[in-house]
Amino acid sequence: MIELYFPQSCGEWLAWFVAWGFVLVGLFYLIWPKIAMRMFWTYPQQESASLLAAVRGxxxxxxxxLGIGYLLFAQPFLAVALFLAVFFCIVGRLVSFIIDKSFSGFNVIALLIEIVFAIASFVYAFGFVA
Structure with a gap:
């Protein structure tokens, strides 16, 4: 039977908390897609079942x-996957700052949270913290 692995080192704890962040964000979008869209100021022209399916999926x-995968298996390559996922979220947000002119307080806070998640998973995945 698969058991939940509890981290043994500081680096594992960092990646573990990032994975829990992924799980919580994923559950939020999965369970409350309409609230998530309102919270992030995404007001679609027409709300449809396919839109909600896209948000949930x-x-x-x-x-x-990805978060559950790391929590169940706790392998370093999954920490790399966490890092890459957050890294490209950061890249997408920065591109949006430049192209879409989406620079706002909310987006800066979201960017800072993503940077913290990226650093936490990076230092463990690439061996800077044991």
């Missing part, structure tokens, strides 16, 4: 699956 399922 893409924005909820992916981080949820």
């Amino acid at each position: 893409n924005m909820g399922g992916l981080p949820l699956g």
